[in-house]
Amino acid sequence: MNKSYKETRRSFIKKSTTGTASLLMAPGIFSFNLSEIKAEPEMGKLPSEDEKFMFAGFAEADITPEIGMEQPGGYGKAYHRTFHDPCKVRVAVFDDGKNPAAIVGIDAISIPRSLVLSVRKQVEARCNIPGNSILIAASHSHSSGPLGVMPGEFDHADELVKHLAYEKSITTNPEYYAHVEKSLIESICKAYNSRINSQVGVGKGFE
The missing domain is CATH 1.20.5 (Single alpha-helices involved in coiled-coils or other helix-helix interfaces)
Structure with missing residues (x-):
């Protein structure tokens, strides 16, 4: 310089x-x-005794695929030969008495939109959780079951695209799809029906 x-x-x-x-x-x-201007913002008003309650319920289900089913996550076909841990659906339902909501985690590479919409509709009919209050998120597990390209999804495409979709990508197994759908619905409703009065808090920490 x-x-x-x-x-x-x-x-x-x-x-x-x-x-x-x-x-x-x-x-x-x-x-x-x-x-x-203060270094730390002031805390908000504390809730009253009537505002402190929260109902919460939890549930889970095993959705481990069978040995021999397609294994997702790679280019080309791969098949499950062994398993280390089970694949699961895990659900937490929170309800303030007016607005129940479900947070759902599923061990899957991804979730077809058709599956999410179907589960939301059926859960809303069975246990009154609004469909738009049901969040379903995949863990993107490469050791999960065959949820991927839907049967017939690319039948309209040219031969190369169909080959890549059906022969080189993970394709949905209809029986496994139905099993996951049933497990999601039953687990969400089970968590909803098992709600108990709970204390919920929020905090922060540093390493």
């Missing part, structure tokens, strides 16, 4: 710092009072 560049840089920083300080100290420049 040459001398002239150093001097130019120092001069710029000095002028910038001085100008910023002048603006901050000048009255009327900003609409807020700097003395009112």
